[in-house]
Amino acid sequence: MSDSRKKFLRSYRKNKLIIKLSQICLALFFLLVWEVLAKYEIINSFITSSPSKIVVTIINLFIKDNLIYHIFITLSETLIAFIITLIISLTLSILIYKSPTLDKIIDPYLTVINSLPKVALGPLLIIWVGANYKSIILMAILISIIVSIQSISIGFKSTNTNRIKLLKSFKATDKDILKYVVIPSNYKIIINSCKINIGLCLIGVIMGEFLTSKAGLGYLILYGSQVFNLNLVMSGIIILLIISVMLYKIITTIEKLLDV
Numbered sequence: 428m429s430d431s432r433k434k435f436l437r438s439y440r441k442n443k444l445i446i447k448l449s450q451i452c453l454a455l456f457f458l459l460v461w462e463v464l465a466k467y468e469i470i471n472s473f474i475t476s477s478p479s480k481i482v483v484t485i486i487n488l489f490i491k492d493n494l495i496y497h498i499f500i501t502l503s504e505t506l507i508a509f510i511i512t513l514i515i516s517l518t519l520s521i522l523i524y525k526s527p528t529l530d531k532i533i534d535p536y537l538t539v540i541n542s543l544p545k546v547a548l549g550p551l552l553i554i555w556v557g558a559n560y561k562s563i564i565l566m567a568i569l570i571s572i573i574v575s576i577q578s579i580s581i582g583f584k585s586t587n588t589n590r591i592k593l594l595k596s597f598k599a600t601d602k603d604i605l606k607y608v609v610i611p612s613n614y615k616i617i618i619n620s621c622k623i624n625i626g627l628c629l630i631g632v633i634m635g636e637f638l639t640s641k642a643g644l645g646y647l648i649l650y651g652s653q654v655f656n657l658n659l660v661m662s663g664i665i666i667l668l669i670i671s672v673m674l675y676k677i678i679t680t681i682e683k684l685l686d687v
Contacts, residue, residue: 476661484658485666488647494666500643501632502670504560508567508628513621515568516575521605523576524583541573545631549638558639566638567631571624578623582616583609618682625674633667644670 458478464470465477472480488494523530545566552562590608599607610617636645644663651659 474657476657480658481662481665484662488659488662497643497647498666498670500560500640501629501636501645501667504563504632504635504643505567505625505629505674508564508571508631509621509625511564512568512571512575512624512628515572516579516620516624517617519576520579520583523580524605524609525601530580530584537573537577541577545569546634546638549635552635553639562639563632563635563643566635567628570631570634571627574627575620575624578620579613579617582613586612614685618678618685622675622678625678626671629667629671629674 461475462478465472465475465480485494488497523533548569549562549566552565556562556565586609590612591604594604594608632643633645633648636643637649640646644667648660648663648667651657651663
């Protein structure tokens with residue numbers, strides 16, 4: 428390895444370390460200021476809570492209120508909604524790619540449905556499928572699926588036509604073109620869609636749990652707001668933040684493993 432290359436790598440690692448440390452220091456500074464302001468009653472800790480109270484609340488939730496169970500409920504609903512969304516999105520995107528006529532037919536409907544506030548459908552979902560986990564999962568799917576279909580189908584339609592013509596010259600079937608050109612060329616778009624979808628599914632699940640649930644992080648946050656327990660509300664939000672970061676990191680790890 429040349430000296431210039433070694434120098435570049437040292438500089439790159441140093442810059443990366445500085446960024447990470449700066450991010451950590453900024454977060455710690457924010458928590459420290461928040462704690463001090465709450466402790467000396469410069470801000471009302473009843474309304475804003477404080478980092479120390481949030482930590483104590485989370486520990487108590489683990490010990491006394493079975494927090495693991497609530498996390499499991501929210502995570503399982505999110506992952507089920509995510510998997511269903513991905514399967515439907517890929518299937519419809521392939522159909523749209525293969526049929527420009529179908530694309531023209533359903534495009535206005537996708538646009539209209541995407542602009543509709545999904546939370547307004549909550550009462551209907553409860554009536555249709557009941558006040559249970561099914562309505563929560565369906566809410567998450569409705570929130571995420573349209574964006575996923577549109578992004579993946581646009582990627583499929585933008586596939587390099589020269590590669591497709593080359594395969595056709597070797598008498599490749601539509602299935603071969605999809606398998607060897609269209610889908611592999613759009614791995615990056617599919618992964619990026621997954622990054623967005625996992626967050627949207629989590630949002631949809633929490634919205635669904637606000638409407639109808641007796642367990643889950645959304646239920647804990649709603650219950651905390653109803654009894655004016657802001658420590659519980661903030662604890663639920665912090666746990667949700669950690670979960671969303673973890674889910675995003677899992678997707679990015681898969682992206683690195685696939686090397687797309």
